[in-house]
Amino acid sequence: MLFNRDGSLLATVGEDATAEKTNAASVSAIMANIWASFAKAGDAHVVLLDCENGRAGVTVVAGTLLLCLYGDASTPFGMLKLKAETLAKYLDAPLSQILGSGGGKDNK
Amino acid sequence: RPPRSTLMRSSAASDVYKRQGINAEYGVLERVPGLRAVYVCDRDGVTLLKALAANDKSDSDDEDVSLAAAFAVSADQVSKVHLRRVKSLATFFSQKLVVHINVLPLVVALVAEPDSNAGLLMALAGDFTNALESLRDSVEQLEEK
Numbered sequence: 001m002l003f004n005r006d007g008s009l010l011a012t013v014g015e016d017a018t019a020e021k022t023n024a025a026s027v028s029a030i031m032a033n034i035w036a037s038f039a040k041a042g043d044a045h046v047v048l049l050d051c052e053n054g055r056a057g058v059t060v061v062a063g064t065l066l067l068c069l070y071g072d073a074s075t076p077f078g079m080l081k082l083k084a085e086t087l088a089k090y091l092d093a094p095l096s097q098i099l100g101s102g103g104g105k106d107n108k
Numbered sequence: 109r110p111p112r113s114t115l116m117r118s119s120a121a122s123d124v125y126k127r128q129g130i131n132a133e134y135g136v137l138e139r140v141p142g143l144r145a146v147y148v149c150d151r152d153g154v155t156l157l158k159a160l161a162a163n164d165k166s167d168s169d170d171e172d173v174s175l176a177a178a179f180a181v182s183a184d185q186v187s188k189v190h191l192r193r194v195k196s197l198a199t200f201f202s203q204k205l206v207v208h209i210n211v212l213p214l215v216v217a218l219v220a221e222p223d224s225n226a227g228l229l230m231a232l233a234g235d236f237t238n239a240l241e242s243l244r245d246s247v248e249q250l251e252e253k
Contacts, residue, residue, distance in 0.1 A: 030186055030188075033185060038178060038182075038199045041174060041199075041201075042201040042202075042203070045200055045201075045202070046200040047200070048197070048230070049186065049194055049196075050230050050233070051194050053190055053191050054191045076227075077198075077227045078227065
């Protein structure tokens, strides 16, 4: 999921569109809160969560947006972190261009 | 040389824990490479126990435990979505790795070198939950009063 620092969901891709969308909106809001709390303590670049029903990774994209990847409880953390970082790097340039020219418009 | 440890005597709960033996933190400090410090806090971020690695020169307790309260709040929030209960959370900073473990009403904070094995630290959730059972029960009872 791609979302703003205030938790507003910008884009989501998942296996089950309906359920994922419902979950994604709540998850993005909570992850934005978590990022705000933990990242302000220093220069955090990734946050990983291990939960009963799944695992999630959150990282920054284009300086201002947040990217969250989540999978089931068997998702290997190393892969989750690597995918999050790689995807963020891949999206950095195009999103920076859009944000730079768009001036922060929401694109849903 | 065994790791240094400080016990906060103000809490009855930590006295109970002291009587039960405190090998969990020492054992972990010795077993996990790169681990600098182990803190056990309550949900408000008050440190109940801490153990520092023998060669740890840092003096940043406040920084390291300040996130414990944030973790307690985050854990409550995450439990409401489909991911359910948070077992642990790892934050990767440039100078350190901090892993928080959910033993609510206790929070364990592990501070380690930035290239430490996060998966290994997060996998310690079960061990800490078992080791801290008595202390957790005591804190729960204190909170109920």
